[in-house]
Every structure is written in C-alpha cells, then in structure tokens.
Amino acid sequence: EAGVAQSPRYKIIEKRQSVAFWCNPISGHATLYWYQQILGQGPKLLIQFQNNGVVDDSQLPKDRFSAERLKGVDSTLKIQPAKLEDSAVYLCASSLVGVRGTYEQYFGPGTRLTVT
C-alpha cells in the first residue's frame, strides 16, 4: 500500500515570497491533516479536512496560510507571504474515518521549509 506522498521535500524561499506544498493521502482515507513542526517542538495541527470540507482550522494563520482539498483527495497548503517564523517541517497525514478511540494517522515524509 502506498503511503502519504508529499512534495517538494525541501524548499528555500525568501521572506515575503509565496510557497505551496502538495499532499496525496493514502487511497480511501477520508480525513487529511496538515501539521507544522517547528524545530525542537512537536507537530501542531494547522487544518483538518474530512473529504473536501474543513473540520478544524482554528490554528491556521488565515491571514497568510490557505489550504484546499479539491475532490476530497489531494491537498495543497499555501503560504503567502512567508515570514521567517514559518521555517518548519510541514507534515501531511491521513486517516480513515475512525471508530472512537481507534484513530490512526499515517504521516508523509514532510516538506522542510526554510525562509531566509
């Protein structure tokens, strides 16, 4: 079974530029997540989709971050304009719609973003 795919793996941009990340979840997984992992910290949820609807985007900085999941499959996360503090690894994860207490999220390899 193919895992969660992400691209690019690495990206270096200057502040105030824009950047986009792509995620392809595991086939059949209805729920998709984007996390931000700053160096030395645990991942923090930015946005959660179920199919192509947003379930939770309470921690997404909406003035500069946006995400979409067209047709309930692939997703893109965009930052515009980027700030130095956006330097982090951006992780995508997916899961089946789980029975209570049995959620398992499968993570992609991440995109390491460096903003200079």
Added chain:
Amino acid sequence: GDSVTQMEGPVTLSEEAFLTINCTYTATGYPSLFWYVQYPGEGLQLLLKATKADDKGSNKGFEATYRKETTSFHLEKGSVQVSDSAVYFCASIRGGNEKLTFGTGTRLTIIP
C-alpha cells in the same frame, strides 16, 4: 485544553541499556494515547497505542501502559539497539475528537 508533557531530551544510552521515556497527559475524559517515532530523514510512524485505561501497547520490543491514576503513558524497552536512535513523540486524542496533541519529542541516541 489537552496537553502532553514528555521527558526532555536528548537521551543517550549504550546499546542493550534499559530505556524509559516519561509521558504524562491532561485531557477531558479518556483520551487514546500514542507513541510515534521519527527516524532521521523520515516521517512520523506510529509505534504503539492504547485506547483505554490499563491497556498495554507494544511493538518492536517497546511497551507503554495507559495509567489513568497517574495520567501517564511511559515508553519502555528492555534492551535498546543502535537502530532505535530516533525522536520519540507521545501524543493523545480525546474521544470523539480526531485532533492529535503531541509532546515536544525526545531525541534518543544509542551508542554501540
């Protein structure tokens, strides 16, 4: 809100040593608990999980027991190997809520 606190790192051990990485949680209700591992250059992988009190999760020689009375889920392994070198994250999900709350991670290095 929910939170997970885990042992500060980094942790360095010799091969075949006993490992404990402490993890405690705060959550409303009874969350499910997880340990994820991140090997160098790779994404997060689920190592083990427990969904209710007194459950023991185990995988690859690692174990963790869900202790409701101490709100803990400590990770243990009796004899570590160099290949166990990685960053370990404790995490929780509250029942009915699919949002994972992670600890800050513990970097483990095993020396031969």
